[in-house]
Amino acid sequence: MNTGSRPMVEVEGLHKHFGELHVLRGIDLSVAVGEVVCIIGPSGSGKSTLLRCINHLEVAEQGRIRIDGELVYRDEVEGRFRAHSNRAIAAVRAQVGMVFQHFNLFPHLTAIGNIVEAPIHVLRKPRDEARRRGMELLAQVGLADKAEAYPEELSGGQQQRVAIARALAMDPKAMLFDEVTSALDPELVAEVLTVMRDLVRRGMTMLVVTHEMNFARQVANRVIFMDHGAIVEQNTPERIFGSPQEKRTRDFLKTVLER
Amino acid sequence: MFELFNSQVAVENIGPLLGGLLLTVELTFVVITLSLVCGLFVALAGISRLAPLRWLVRTYIELIRGTPLLLQLIYVYYVLPEIGIRLDAFTAGVLALTLNYSAYISEVYRSGIQAIAKGQHDAAGALGMTRALAMRRIILPQAIRIVVPALGNYFIGLFKDTALCSAVSIQELVFTAQVHAALNFQYFTLYTVVAAMYLLVSFPAARLVNYLERVTKRGYRRRRA
Numbered sequence: 001m002n003t004g005s006r007p008m009v010e011v012e013g014l015h016k017h018f019g020e021l022h023v024l025r026g027i028d029l030s031v032a033v034g035e036v037v038c039i040i041g042p043s044g045s046g047k048s049t050l051l052r053c054i055n056h057l058e059v060a061e062q063g064r065i066r067i068d069g070e071l072v073y074r075d076e077v078e079g080r081f082r083a084h085s086n087r088a089i090a091a092v093r094a095q096v097g098m099v100f101q102h103f104n105l106f107p108h109l110t111a112i113g114n115i116v117e118a119p120i121h122v123l124r125k126p127r128d129e130a131r132r133r134g135m136e137l138l139a140q141v142g143l144a145d146k147a148e149a150y151p152e153e154l155s156g157g158q159q160q161r162v163a164i165a166r167a168l169a170m171d172p173k174a175m176l177f178d179e180v181t182s183a184l185d186p187e188l189v190a191e192v193l194t195v196m197r198d199l200v201r202r203g204m205t206m207l208v209v210t211h212e213m214n215f216a217r218q219v220a221n222r223v224i225f226m227d228h229g230a231i232v233e234q235n236t237p238e239r240i241f242g243s244p245q246e247k248r249t250r251d252f253l254k255t256v257l258e259r
Numbered sequence: 260m261f262e263l264f265n266s267q268v269a270v271e272n273i274g275p276l277l278g279g280l281l282l283t284v285e286l287t288f289v290v291i292t293l294s295l296v297c298g299l300f301v302a303l304a305g306i307s308r309l310a311p312l313r314w315l316v317r318t319y320i321e322l323i324r325g326t327p328l329l330l331q332l333i334y335v336y337y338v339l340p341e342i343g344i345r346l347d348a349f350t351a352g353v354l355a356l357t358l359n360y361s362a363y364i365s366e367v368y369r370s371g372i373q374a375i376a377k378g379q380h381d382a383a384g385a386l387g388m389t390r391a392l393a394m395r396r397i398i399l400p401q402a403i404r405i406v407v408p409a410l411g412n413y414f415i416g417l418f419k420d421t422a423l424c425s426a427v428s429i430q431e432l433v434f435t436a437q438v439h440a441a442l443n444f445q446y447f448t449l450y451t452v453v454a455a456m457y458l459l460v461s462f463p464a465a466r467l468v469n470y471l472e473r474v475t476k477r478g479y480r481r482r483r484a
Contacts, residue, residue: 095387097385106401
């Protein structure tokens with residue numbers, strides 16, 4: 001994989017609480033252009049929260065996030081945060097694709113309707129251009145024949161593939177995947193992972209929170225192990241899975257790989 | 260022989276009563292149209308990020324819900340003129356009913372908006388939609404579909420509530436019957452015809468609401484021939 005050294009996503013000193021719970025305890029992370037980073041770890045370790053902070057679905061109390069070199073969501077003036085305008089925040093989010101565990105397709109729109117919605121109304125693309133690109137993306141995820149189907153007429157795997165196409169339709173600089181196969185029946189997991197492998201081949205910058213250890217082992221440039229709101233260990237997949245340095249990593253891998 | 264129902268009287272009065280029915284229907288349509296629009300704006304104001312706007316909406320809704328509709332009608336028609344706001348009966352009726360129904364209907368919209376899963380907001384936000392765009396394109400279309408049956412019931416409720424406008428001398432169906440009954444004392448006949456007229460409209464309307472309820476429960480699917 002040809003990964004440039006230019007960082008696409010940078011996180012610095014991120015802290016997040018949910019009430020008393022300290023879910024992110026100072027996260028530092030950098031994902032280079034074209035790099036595929038998988039985040040693994042037990043549930044409640046803060047993996048999903050980290051991803052949601054990067055896309056401003058959660059707001060961290062402390063820390064900085066940069067997308068493509070730009071400080072996003074807020075400025076720091078003399079130690080105090082000043083939030084960017086809602087419009088500026090929305091513009092950044094339009095550049096970062098996100099795929100969710102529960103798909104979150106818009107049930108009142110068809111597959112193609114889901115895909116063209118934001119390109120038309122956020123990017124102000126002409127309708128026919130958005131539709132042409134949308135059909136290409138549906139073909140890319142293997143669902144060219146399902147354009148006019150509504151989400152509830154599709155299987156979970158198909159819905160998730162539409163959700164990936166919907167995110168790709170924004171021509172994102174990076175894609176965030178939040179446990180995207182966790183809600184799927186086992187036999188439907190493979191079709192979604194195939195689409196994601198295809199994205200890796202196309203050079204997409206990807207940050208993937210996952211429980212699919214084989215996927216992480218095979219496609220990640222780097223695997224991060226998180227526990228209790230902190231990055232415990234990060235390394236190449238060979239190193240993480242072959243010779244983990246930290247006891248917590250070993251314990252975690254033992255439990256998940258023995259299943 | 261003495262008869263309770265005098266069909267000759269019924270026939271003689273059918274013209275004016277139909278005129279009353281027409282005004283009742285007209286009142287219903289004017290008020291429901293205004294209330295569906297105003298109610299939506301009230302609902303959106305009620306979930307606004309501006310706290311004063313939310314308090315204003317809460318106060319308005321509690322004021323409307325805590326007082327009888329009849330009193331609200333009387334207030335608009337008889338009390339407002341004392342502070343210089345003089346409205347003709349029909350306008351006063353429309354205003355009072357719209358104020359009342361907008362409050363209730365806004366609560367219906369609000370419940371529909373709040374029924375939409377958080378994941379829909381997340382997905383819309385992650386695609387770069389602003390809150391307003393997400394509301395307009397993603398949340399409201401789903402929310403309105405959910406509340407269509409409830410709105411239908413309010414529509415039928417309003418059709419019957421317009422009878423209260425007889426208290427402010429709007430010549431709708433009940434008022435017309437009162438006037439004519441006072442002349443000929445044929446209470447049974449006149450009010451039976453009036454009841455039949457209400458039922459003739461509200462029964463099919465109720466069936467229509469039931470139908471809408473079934474349709475909206477069906478979920479989103481392709482139309483098949």
